[in-house]
Amino acid sequence: MVMLPYGRVPYPLDLGGRAVTLVEPPSPPAPRDLNKLLDAALDAPLGRPRVETLAGANARVTVIVSDATRNEPRAGFLEALRRRLPGVRWTLAIATGTHGRSSLDALDLPAHLVADAKIVNHDGHDDHDLVTLGVTSRGTPAHVHRCVVDADLVIATGCIRPHYFAGFGAGVKAIFPGLGGARAIRQNHQLKRELGSRGGIVDGNPCRDDLEEAVRLLQTPTFLLDGVCAIDDRVHAAVSGDPVIAFRAGVELARPWFTVRAPRAPLVIASDALPVTHSLYQSAKIAAAVADLVLPGGTLLLVAECAGGIGPLATVNEAIFRIGVLPRLAPDVRIRLVSSLAPGIVRETLVEPAESVGSVLADCPGAVVVVPRASQLILLNEAAS
Numbered sequence: 001m002v003m004l005p006y007g008r009v010p011y012p013l014d015l016g017g018r019a020v021t022l023v024e025p026p027s028p029p030a031p032r033d034l035n036k037l038l039d040a041a042l043d044a045p046l047g048r049p050r051v052e053t054l055a056g057a058n059a060r061v062t063v064i065v066s067d068a069t070r071n072e073p074r075a076g077f078l079e080a081l082r083r084r085l086p087g088v089r090w091t092l093a094i095a096t097g098t099h100g101r102s103s104l105d106a107l108d109l110p111a112h113l114v115a116d117a118k119i120v121n122h123d124g125h126d127d128h129d130l131v132t133l134g135v136t137s138r139g140t141p142a143h144v145h146r147c148v149v150d151a152d153l154v155i156a157t158g159c160i161r162p163h164y165f166a167g168f169g170a171g172v173k174a175i176f177p178g179l180g181g182a183r184a185i186r187q188n189h190q191l192k193r194e195l196g197s198r199g200g201i202v203d204g205n206p207c208r209d210d211l212e213e214a215v216r217l218l219q220t221p222t223f224l225l226d227g228v229c230a231i232d233d234r235v236h237a238a239v240s241g242d243p244v245i246a247f248r249a250g251v252e253l254a255r256p257w258f259t260v261r262a263p264r265a266p267l268v269i270a271s272d273a274l275p276v277t278h279s280l281y282q283s284a285k286i287a288a289a290v291a292d293l294v295l296p297g298g299t300l301l302l303v304a305e306c307a308g309g310i311g312p313l314a315t316v317n318e319a320i321f322r323i324g325v326l327p328r329l330a331p332d333v334r335i336r337l338v339s340s341l342a343p344g345i346v347r348e349t350l351v352e353p354a355e356s357v358g359s360v361l362a363d364c365p366g367a368v369v370v371v372p373r374a375s376q377l378i379l380l381n382e383a384a385s
Contacts, residue, residue: 001013001014001015002015002022002370002372004269004271004303004357004370004372005271005272005273005274005277005372005373006271006277006303006304006305007274007277007278007304007305007306007307007340008274008305008307011271011303011305011338011357013269013303013357013370014358015361016358016361018361018368019368020367020368020369020370021262021263021265021367021368021369021370022370022372023260023262023369023370023371023372023377023379024260024372025231025258025260025373025376025377026230026231026256026257026258026259026260028230028231028232028234028236028257029230029236029257031234031236032235032236032237034073034076034227034235035076035079035080037227037235037236037237037238038076038077038080038225038227038238039080039083040238041225041237041238041239041240042080042081042084042225042240044240045223045240045241045242045246046239046240046241046242046245046246046249047241047242047244047245047246048223048224048240048241048242048246050084051081051084051085051153051155051223051225051240052084052085054153054221054223055085055088055152055153056088057087057088058087058088058089059085059088059089059152059153060088060089060091060150060151060152060153061085061088061089061090061091061151061152061153061154061155062091062092062093062120062147062148062151062153062154062155063077063078063081063090063091063092063093063154063155063157064093064094064095064148064154064155064156064157064174064175064178064179065077065078065092065093065094065095065107065109065157065158065174066094066095066157066158066159066174066178067094067095067096067097067099067102067107068102068103068106068107068275069099069275069278069282070158070159070169070275071159071233071275072157072158072159072227073159073227073235074107074108074109074157075108075109075110075113076227076235077157077225077227078092078109078113078114079113080225081155081157081225082113090116090117090118091117091118091119091120091147091151092109092114092117092118092119092120093120093122093145093147093148093178093179094107094119094120094121094122095122095158095173095174095175095178095179096121096122096123096124096178097124097177097178097180097182097185098124098125098177098182098185098186098315099124100123100124100125101121101122101123102121104119104121118147120145120147120179122145122178122179124177124179124180124181124182124185125182127143127181129145129146129147130143130144130145130146130181131143131144131145131146131149133149133214133217133218134217136210136213136214136217137213138188138191138206138209138210138213139187140184140187140188140210140214141181141183141184141187142176142180142184142214142215142217142218143180143181143183143184144175144176144179144180144181144218145179145180147179148175148179148218148220149218149219149220151220152220152221153220153221153222153223154175154218154220154221154222154223155222155223155224155225156170156171156172156174156175156178156222156223156224156225156226156243157174157224157225157226158170158171158173158174158226158227159226159227159228159229159235160226160227160228160229160239160247160250160251160253160254161229161254161258161376162199162200162254162258162289162375162376162377162378163199163285164198164199164284164285164288164289164324164375165189165191165192165197165198165199165205165207165288165324166197166205166207166208166211167197167198167199167200167201167202167205167207167208167251168199168200168202168247168251168254170226170247170250171208171211171212171224171226171243171244171247172211172212172214172215172243172244172247173211175215175218175222175243176188176211176214176215177189177211180214186319188207188210188211188214189207189319189323189324190323191206191207191210192207192323192324193323193324193327194206194207199288199289199378199379200255200258200259200378202248202251203248212243212244215243222242222243223240223241223242223243224239224240224241224242224243224246224247225238225239225240226238226239226240226246226247226250228250228253228254229254229257230254230257230258231257231258231373231376231377233273236253236257237250237253237254238250239253255378258376258377258378259377259378259380260377260378260379260380261379261380261381261382262293262369262371262379262380262381262382263293263367263369263381263382264292264293264294264295264369264381265293265294265295265298265366265367265368265369266294266295266297266298266299266364266366266367267294267298267299267301267360267361267364267366267367267368267369268290268293268294268298268299268300268301268368268369268370268371269301269303269357269360269368269369269370269371270286270287270289270290270300270301270302270303270370270371270372270374271286271302271303271304271371271372271373271374272285272286272304272372272373272374272375272376273373276304276375277304277305277306278305278306278307278308279306279308279309279310279311280304280306280309280310280311280316280337280339280341280349280351281310281311281312281315281316281320282311283302283304283306283337283375284316284320284321284324284325285375286302286304286374286375287300287302287321287325287335287351288324288325288328288375289371289374289375289376289377289379290369290371290374290379291325291328291329291333292328292379292381293369293371293379293381294329294330294333295330295333296330296331296332296333297330297331297332297333298330298333298334298364298366299333299334299335299336299360299363299364300329300333300334300335300336301336301337301338301354301357301360302335302336302337302338302339302351303338303339303357304337304338304339305339305340306337306339306340306341307340309341309345310341310345310346310348310349313348313349316349317349317350321335321349321350321351322350326350334352335350335351335352336351336352336353336354336360337351337352337353337354338354338355338356338357338360339353341353
């Protein structure tokens with residue numbers, strides 16, 4: 001019996017004695033104290049002076065935290081920064097990208113950390129507070145919330161872990177697309193079609209390069225404080241300083257904690273934990289991560305509760321699956337979904353409903369690969385040189 005991460009409760013996978021290849025992530029490092037990690041990173045910034053030298057008393061500081069689609073120690077980031085920057089005027093911006101405004105209650109931010117801050121709950125679909133910084137060489141308009149323009153210092157926070165087309169999450173992503181306009185973000189996301197826009201690739205990644213170019217158009221000084229996660233979602237290291245230089249240092253710390261080799265097979269069963277499995281919108285990350293493992297004519301089975309539904313249907317179908325997942329698959333691969341969604345709802349998408357994992361196993365007699373934490377991994381084909 002394999003207990004697959006699925007949603008609010010695990011999904012019991014009874015293999016009935018069938019042999020499978022179970023792709024397990026690397027063991028995470030031993031836990032370390034978060035406050036000590038963040039303080040050590042702030043004591044030794046990379047490519048920037050110490051943050052306390054960048055903002056004096058009464059300076060306007062915009063600090064950016066991720067929305068509830070990311071599992072991150074937001075309170076820890078804010079506590080560490082407040083220890084360094086007493087007496088500044090805080091704006092707390094929630095990086096939501098194209099997700100729409102976030103539930104503030106879901107961010108687990110104690111009242112004492114936000115009581116004196118202006119809160120910007122960003123909505124990338126509302127143009128009212130967007131400012132145009134310019135256009136990148138790839139044609140992406142850099143539209144961002146004015147809270148990063150009307151500031152003396154912008155501090156981006158986040159956690160470095162794999163991202164299926166930006167290489168790794170965090171870094172400048174807190175600023176753009178985190179606080180970007182939805183149309184501009186979609187323009188950048190068209191670059192996920194390009195070969196280098198893949199999980200684990202940072203240098204030479206067209207999507208990542210475009211994001212970093214967009215943020216370079218911002219005249220406000222910027223600073224980064226990122227945690228470096230492993231598969232257990234804990235922060236095991238931290239970096240601070242220049243949003244590009246420090247981010248890349250964090251990526252090299254994270255890379256071995258997420259990289260595994262796996263075989264190809266005609267049936268690949270993939271799942272992950274919340275918040276990735278909250279909706280089909282987010283669960284697409286699972287499909288993209290394992291797409292290269294499915295043999296031509298095979299089946300990719302997603303096991304994701306999707307208690308939050310599909311997400312915006314046209315966006316999920318066209319902007320995510322059509323350009324971000326399907327091109328990564330070998331010819332004639334089917335994507336099927338075991339979820340809590342009604343079959344009729346699933347049929348409106350580009351994936352097919354499945355009654356259960358067992359029913360799909362019965363239909364696919366060949367080799368099986370099971371990847372329980374798929375979206376968190378950098379999966380290398382073990383047959384590749």
